[in-house]
């Protein structure tokens with residue numbers, strides 16, 4: 001009741017939720033209450049969560065914040081949310097996001113932008129919460145849920161976490177099932193939690209993760225007790241600092257934050273080593289070929305026949321065209337056009353194939369660092385703090401917006417786990433985050449190290 005009241009009070013100004021499931025939340029809480037009384041509580045019994053609109057929730061609004069999925073209520077539940085409910089969690093509603101998870105500011109949503117609960121000192125200017133999981137980050141940061149689900153294809157968990165002073169982890173590709181999560185770029189998409197602190201993130205990920213026969217890319221490996229990793233000493237741990245992440249024109253406060261993080265880990269007994277990830281500079285351009293290519297294929301299914309919106313036409317082809325023209329927003333259309341272009345017969349070798357080769361090299365850079373004994377890599381999470389809503393610079397040039405992902409996309413390209421953890425405030429009092437990158441399936445080391453920083 002307290003969370004629902006908080007949502008009803010603050011959501012009109014934050015726009016973090018696109019649907020609030022009052023009745024369902026109360027019914028689920030009642031069931032939890034009974035279980036708690038009987039001593040049968042699950043790991044998340046009664047914990048109220050917000051769910052990104054990308055996850056299919058049975059009988060409940062699921063539109064990936066797109067007009068084209070108008071009125072869509074799936075008859076099935078995503079594996080990730082089913083896992084959370086099986087552990088007793090309670091659903092408060094569906095969270096706003098960039099349309100089909102394409103964006104870094106939550107401004108591409110059909111439902112309008114999400115407002116970051118943070119303000120710069122002495123300013124009333126509205127800031128973005130980051131994207132695409134902007135609703136998840138704003139809701140957690142603004143106390144409108146105890147934790148949230150999110151997804152990360154190129155930074156969409158970690159960047160909004162950094163912009164809102166919350167913790168977000170993208171686990172290793174394959175750790176969580178993608179079944180029932182609306183597909184953006186299937187070889188990059190991963191679900192993960194956004195939470196108020198590292199411990200909450202560890203508890204949530206344990207519930208969300210599972211191998212699943214319905215997603216053959218999910219991996220059958222034991223899921224450790226992540227919470228137990230928190231508080232373990234990091235003495236002797238080798239922390240890699242990649243020199244290629246020291247970008248030209250990097251703001252001084254980001255560099256200073258990075259140095260502060262290095263100092264904290266050193267103080268806790270870690271050994272700091274300089275490393276090189278030589279193909280880093282190709283990650284962003286390669287990502288913006290691979291992700292749109294997969295998106296253009298995944299989004300072919302929205303044709304006005306199977307789901308959501310239908311805009312009639314004189315024949316079926318015109319109906320497809322009218323539906324897709326009216327149903328998709330500008331950014332989604334841009335991605336579909338880039339994707340079909342790089343996959344077309346004349347350009348496939350020059351763009352798509354080349355990007356896939358670059359991807360292999362990026363993965364190898366990380367493998368080399370880990371083989372040389374590095375346990376974890378420390379970088380900034382974002383190149384700046386949260387920027388303003390409708391920022392003219394960002395919105396005039398899509399490439400400027402894409403640069404927000406500069407520190408995060410490599411992790412998706414390599415399939416590795418990455419966590420964003422709050423590490424301080426900038427000069428104007430806005431949160432900044434650091435990122436830790438780990439070996440495949442070694443999320444424990446990320447939780448262990450992030451806890452030293454938080």
Ligand code: GLN
Pocket residue numbers: 101102103104131132151152153154155156157184291405
């Ligand atoms: N901002 C990136 C994009 O727009 C990443 C999105 C994501 O991780 N879902 O593609």
